[in-house]
Amino acid sequence: MKLHTLLKLGVLSVLLVGGPALTSVHAAAADDETTEIGEQMDRMNRAFRELRKLAADAGSNAASLELVATMRAASAEAAKHTPALAADLPEAKRAAFTAAYREQMDKFIGVLDELAAAFKAGDNTAAAELVGRLRDVQRQSHREYKKPD
Ligand code: HEM
Numbered sequence: 001m002k003l004h005t006l007l008k009l010g011v012l013s014v015l016l017v018g019g020p021a022l023t024s025v026h027a028a029a030a031d032d033e034t035t036e037i038g039e040q041m042d043r044m045n046r047a048f049r050e051l052r053k054l055a056a057d058a059g060s061n062a063a064s065l066e067l068v069a070t071m072r073a074a075s076a077e078a079a080k081h082t083p084a085l086a087a088d089l090p091e092a093k094r095a096a097f098t099a100a101y102r103e104q105m106d107k108f109i110g111v112l113d114e115l116a117a118a119f120k121a122g123d124n125t126a127a128a129e130l131v132g133r134l135r136d137v138q139r140q141s142h143r144e145y146k147k148p149d
Helices: 003-032 036-054 058-078 084-088 091-120 124-145
Strands: none
Touching: 036 058, 036 124, 058 091, 058 124, 084 091, 091 124
């Protein structure tokens, strides 16, 4: 066998044996990276924690309104991106999945707008109830659109 044929075989076996191994290492690394949606969700999480402490207190309504505005901006930005889970679905299902995710985000933003109206009206009883609804939508959304940890 000529030298260059041996070299070609060598390259080929590295590709065949090493290729899949390298790909799976790369995929594992990608799982740990924060996604664009993840970044907005972290922002949302910080604001929502604070909001849950303040929501019942009428004296904090101005601060609560700012937190709702932060959550709204994070939701609107997150809606522009595709959940990581979409990549695990068959190609034919991805578009409908992403459309449903966006619709769900619109629904969530609708509740945020109701919450802003409640704070503006000084109705902290309604606000507390709406915070509970945000949690319900969050839980349902994560069940449907978030990749399991
Ligand atoms: C109170 C509301 C919410 C909070 C506090 C929240 C919080 C979080 C947190 C902390 C993460 C993990 C972020 C990371 O990986 O660093 C996350 C991920 C995620 N959330 Fe939310 N979330 C909320 C509402 C929603 C809603 C309404 C949707 C969809 C309509 C949603 C969809 C997702 C998705 C798809 C991911 C995974 C990231 C990705 O696929 O790229 N979340 N969320």
